[in-house]
Amino acid sequence: MPKKNTFARRTPTDIALHVWGILVFIYLFVPIAVIIAYSFNNGKVLANFRGFGLHAYISGINNDIIVSSIVTSLQAAVGTAIVSTIFGTLGGVALARARRGAWWALGLTAILGLTLVTPEIVDGISFLPWFVTVGVDWGITPLNNGLVRLIISHAMFSMAIVTFIVRARLAGMDTQLEDAAADLGATPWNRFKDITLPIAAPGILAGALMSFTVSLDNTILSSFVQQPGYTPWPVYIFSAVRVALRPEVAAMSTVMFVLTLAALGFVGFVLRKAGGNATEIIKTMAA
Numbered sequence: 001m002p003k004k005n006t007f008a009r010r011t012p013t014d015i016a017l018h019v020w021g022i023l024v025f026i027y028l029f030v031p032i033a034v035i036i037a038y039s040f041n042n043g044k045v046l047a048n049f050r051g052f053g054l055h056a057y058i059s060g061i062n063n064d065i066i067v068s069s070i071v072t073s074l075q076a077a078v079g080t081a082i083v084s085t086i087f088g089t090l091g092g093v094a095l096a097r098a099r100r101g102a103w104w105a106l107g108l109t110a111i112l113g114l115t116l117v118t119p120e121i122v123d124g125i126s127f128l129p130w131f132v133t134v135g136v137d138w139g140i141t142p143l144n145n146g147l148v149r150l151i152i153s154h155a156m157f158s159m160a161i162v163t164f165i166v167r168a169r170l171a172g173m174d175t176q177l178e179d180a181a182a183d184l185g186a187t188p189w190n191r192f193k194d195i196t197l198p199i200a201a202p203g204i205l206a207g208a209l210m211s212f213t214v215s216l217d218n219t220i221l222s223s224f225v226q227q228p229g230y231t232p233w234p235v236y237i238f239s240a241v242r243v244a245l246r247p248e249v250a251a252m253s254t255v256m257f258v259l260t261l262a263a264l265g266f267v268g269f270v271l272r273k274a275g276g277n278a279t280e281i282i283k284t285m286a287a
Helices: 012-038 055-061 064-097 103-117 120-137 146-170 176-183 188-217 220-225 233-241 247-273 278-286
Strands: none
Touching: 012 247, 055 064, 055 247, 064 103, 064 146, 064 188, 064 233, 064 247, 103 146, 120 146, 120 220, 146 188, 146 220, 176 188, 188 233, 188 247, 220 233, 233 247
16 A cells, blocks of 8 residues: 655644744754764864863863862762652642642642742742851851752642652552552551552652752752852853853763753653653653
């Protein structure tokens, strides 16, 4: 049988939307492609291309300040993902199991939603005196550590993301599985561990990845709560732009971009193995 020409059956509107989608992707990713290309610049200044090579990567790896800022960002991102995933999972399960119209669920949803829409500049101004008061005046010394400050401040925002993703994942779950397990004598912990947690696992993993990437990208809040010796990578780049953007910045940013893509690909692979199709994976990632 001859193959059907599906392209010929598309309306002008469908073709226009496909073209528009391609243009949007080009608009989003061309700047990233430019940075990746210029990361192989052997010149001293990023905008002045002086030959193709790996000098920027070698110089960046040998720069202790750059390596320290990248390590700080990765440590803060991992810590943020752990804290946000733990509390966000508990919050997402609680909201998914809440009775319709429960006052505490409405209140929690409102508070979490408020953290997502509050400008980061406001969060930074709020966190800075709070850390000083609690850490210095009250003598709670762990809050004087720069890495702890970054994790706590980043987790406040990321926790809401994980909560909503996990709640969306569990929204359509059939509670009869848990009820049947309870009838068979399973304890609440065993029901959570053996039934709820495996079902929510793709959403938990997606939330952890989102927390990780959001923490890596946080600049405004990090610039307020950072301390000497714990300068994250985005703050370092923001400071470097004021003088001259060097190829080392593009090289190390490319490395972190590749790491983020690898993490995203891993999460997509896990979600795919969990039985989700492309639409379900997108819905899970977007809550």
